[in-house]
Amino acid sequence: MSKVLEARNIQKHFHFPVDFHVLKDISFSIEHGEFVSIMGKSGCGKSTLLYILSTMDTDYEGELFLDEKLITDNSANELARLRNEKIGFVFQFHYLLPEFTVLDNVMLPARKLGKKSFDEIREDALDKLRLLDIYDQAHKKATMISGGQKQRVAIARALINDPVIIMGDEPTGNLDSKNSDTVFNIFRDLSKEKNFSLLVVTHDQDFADKTDRIIEMGDGRIISA
Amino acid sequence: MTNYRVIFDITRTHLLSRIKQSGVAALGVTFGIGMFITMIGFMTGLNGLLDGLILNRTPHIHIYNEIEPSEAQPVDLLTDFSQSFNVVSSIKPKQSQVRIHNALPLISQLKKDERVKGVTPQVNANVFYLAGSIQINGMITGINVLDELDLFNFGDYIVEGKPKDLIKNNKGILLGSGIATKMSVTIGDRIQVKSANGSIIPLKIVGIFQSGLAEVDKVQSYVNLKTAQQLQGGGNDYISDINVKLWDMELAPKMSKEISSQHKLTAIDIKTANAQFDTGSSVRNLITYVVSITLLTVAGFGIYNILNMLIYEKMNDIAILKATGFSGNDVKLIFMSQAILIGLVGGTLGLLLGLTGSFIIDQIPFNTAGLPTIKTYPITYDYKYYLIGISFALVSTFLAGYLPAKKAEKIDPVDIIRGQ
Numbered sequence: 337m338s339k340v341l342e343a344r345n346i347q348k349h350f351h352f353p354v355d356f357h358v359l360k361d362i363s364f365s366i367e368h369g370e371f372v373s374i375m376g377k378s379g380c381g382k383s384t385l386l387y388i389l390s391t392m393d394t395d396y397e398g399e400l401f402l403d404e405k406l407i408t409d410n411s412a413n414e415l416a417r418l419r420n421e422k423i424g425f426v427f428q429f430h431y432l433l434p435e436f437t438v439l440d441n442v443m444l445p446a447r448k449l450g451k452k453s454f455d456e457i458r459e460d461a462l463d464k465l466r467l468l469d470i471y472d473q474a475h476k477k478a479t480m481i482s483g484g485q486k487q488r489v490a491i492a493r494a495l496i497n498d499p500v501i502i503m504g505d506e507p508t509g510n511l512d513s514k515n516s517d518t519v520f521n522i523f524r525d526l527s528k529e530k531n532f533s534l535l536v537v538t539h540d541q542d543f544a545d546k547t548d549r550i551i552e553m554g555d556g557r558i559i560s561a
Numbered sequence: 562m563t564n565y566r567v568i569f570d571i572t573r574t575h576l577l578s579r580i581k582q583s584g585v586a587a588l589g590v591t592f593g594i595g596m597f598i599t600m601i602g603f604m605t606g607l608n609g610l611l612d613g614l615i616l617n618r619t620p621h622i623h624i625y626n627e628i629e630p631s632e633a634q635p636v637d638l639l640t641d642f643s644q645s646f647n648v649v650s651s652i653k654p655k656q657s658q659v660r661i662h663n664a665l666p667l668i669s670q671l672k673k674d675e676r677v678k679g680v681t682p683q684v685n686a687n688v689f690y691l692a693g694s695i696q697i698n699g700m701i702t703g704i705n706v707l708d709e710l711d712l713f714n715f716g717d718y719i720v721e722g723k724p725k726d727l728i729k730n731n732k733g734i735l736l737g738s739g740i741a742t743k744m745s746v747t748i749g750d751r752i753q754v755k756s757a758n759g760s761i762i763p764l765k766i767v768g769i770f771q772s773g774l775a776e777v778d779k780v781q782s783y784v785n786l787k788t789a790q791q792l793q794g795g796g797n798d799y800i801s802d803i804n805v806k807l808w809d810m811e812l813a814p815k816m817s818k819e820i821s822s823q824h825k826l827t828a829i830d831i832k833t834a835n836a837q838f839d840t841g842s843s844v845r846n847l848i849t850y851v852v853s854i855t856l857l858t859v860a861g862f863g864i865y866n867i868l869n870m871l872i873y874e875k876m877n878d879i880a881i882l883k884a885t886g887f888s889g890n891d892v893k894l895i896f897m898s899q900a901i902l903i904g905l906v907g908g909t910l911g912l913l914l915g916l917t918g919s920f921i922i923d924q925i926p927f928n929t930a931g932l933p934t935i936k937t938y939p940i941t942y943d944y945k946y947y948l949i950g951i952s953f954a955l956v957s958t959f960l961a962g963y964l965p966a967k968k969a970e971k972i973d974p975v976d977i978i979r980g981q
Contacts, residue, residue, distance in 0.1 A: 383979065387975045387978070387979075390884070392883070392884060392973075392974050392975050392978075393975045412888065412889060413888045413889075413890065416883070416886050416887065416888035416889075416891075417886065417888070418886075419884065419885065419886040420885065420886020420887070421886070423886075425884050425885065427884075427978060431877065431880070431881045431884075431978075432881075433878050433881060433882075434878075435574045435575065435578035436574055440570075440574075444567065444571075444882075444885065445885040445886055447564060447566070447567040447570075448564055448567050448885070448886055448887055448891070449564075449886070450564040450567075493885065505978070
């Protein structure tokens with residue numbers, strides 16, 4: 337089994353307003369096809385860790401490997417390309433572009449990647465929407481659909497470039513229990529049937545309990561992995 | 562790698578989804594450029610008109626015999642007094658002829674000079690216009706009509722009749738409009754003219770001349786060179802003035818010095834005669850540019866403002882774009898291209914607005930005694946100004962878009978996502 341993501345001795349400080357050691361010596365790795373959740377109380381640094389793992393935050397010490405390559409000292413442009421190609425992101429607050437249709441939103445990262453033709457990308461996007469059972473909403477404006485639907489569109493967008501890992505930042509935190517279950521089941525299926533690797537930050541114990549592995553954090557350290 | 566199609570699609574969606582804001586921003590540019598084109602067209606048109614007023618009818622070099630006292634008085638010729646301080650009181654001008662000595666060879670020599678565009682001789686004669694028992698003071702100039710038409714736009718000042726009629730009719734006269742009114746005569750009438758030596762010549766009015774300067778029009782009339790020579794009682798070689806037009810006006814001062822020293826004649830160049838004139842033109846141009854640049858700068862600030870606000874509104878979108886793999890440069894391009902598109906659309910409409918404005922001004926009646934042939938306000942449609950206009954629109958929107966776009970490039974998505 338290959339490691340899709342590995343963190344070695346990651347340290348992170350906030351410098352403002354006073355120096356604060358948020359992440360203390362974080363090391364762990366995620367195997368290909370694993371469904372991992374990071375648990376912990378508010379303020380324990382789990383979101384901060386996720387931003388570092390997602391390559392958006394580069395202000396840390398330690399080493400980060402994505403797809404078994406060291407990416408810690410990559411340039412901002414290289415990291416943007418890595419995010420585009422290898423990481424799918426699902427946020428707590430759906431985060432669709434409001435002026436675009438559902439389909440456009442899903443297609444954007446693939447069009448940015450530019451590896452396929454417009455028509456192929458369109459077919460891919462429609463496939464993903466069909467997979468997530470929101471095919472019928474494809475041509476609506478992103479603002480015209482419900483919260484649960486938006487989150488499924490966001491997942492479809494995360495899948496569009498067939499990333500090596502999907503990361504979620506409280507992806508169910510803003511949803512009712514019914515929609516939460518739907519989103520969880522989608523993640524479950526993606527992991528089991530499509531063999532995607534997933535890393536989800538959550539403080540929902542029920543959600544975490546159903547994942548393959550729980551990394552528990554407290555006070556900037558990993559308590560159990 | 563940048564996929565420009567995606568960038569442009571995002572740009573287009575952003576602009577179209579807030580068409581009112583984009584429209585207002587573009588209108589700012591449109592108005593600025595439109596005003597620039599209209600103003601500069603009007604100003605240069607007016608400048609051209611005023612230039613023409615002076616430059617077209619003024620010879621670059623005017624050669625004549627000035628009546629003046631001799632510089633060297635007889636006492637200066639005596640060696641006995643050369644070391645002393647001589648005072649001669651009550652000096653009178655020297656008795657000399659008004660005509661230019663050996664004028665015809667001089668003219669043919671000037672015509673051979675490659676700097677010279679054209680040379681035309683004139684004969685000036687003081688006369689009286691006879692109206693019954695009343696004699697009205699006047700001045701008649703004998704001209705070579707074709708040369709005058711060609712070199713000095715003489716035709717612009719003939720309000721009635723055709724100047725060419727003068728060529729056919731040796732007893733014809735182009736009468737000043739002031740005198741024509743005074744004597745209540747018009748085309749086809751005959752008047753009598755008495756020359757300084759007492760001879761009376763009847764002349765037929767073939768046209769009315771109006772220079773725009775009332776004082777001139779009250780005395781000045783034009784006849785054929787030959788007719789004026791008869792009035793003065795001179796032959797074919799009687800010529801009192803020679804007017805020279807050069808290819809390059811700037812050479813006039815140098816050449817007039819050459820002529821006056823070589824031929825012992827007075828030669829006045831246009832620069833000396835109209836020194837104040839150049840200054841007026843350049844100051845008017847300066848004012849036009851200052852006003853236009855102010856307008857465009859204001860439009861630029863409008864775009865800066867709107868894009869700045871847009872970027873604050875779009876913080877979330879920028880964070881998503883960056884999180885899904887768009888680089889800072891992509892985001893900058895998205896906002897820069899919005900600014901430039903606004904500039905391009907606004908600028909192009911501005912050119913059309915400017916053209917329309919120019920066209921409207923061009924239709925407004927503008928009748929002035931000074932310029933008999935001008936019927937509407939003068940306007941220049943010079944493509945050069947349209948190029949300047951569109952370039953300025955693009956440059957100013959580029960600058961106005963650059964700072965906000967740079968800010969968007971720098972936005973840290975983590976800050977935005979964490980802030981939620």
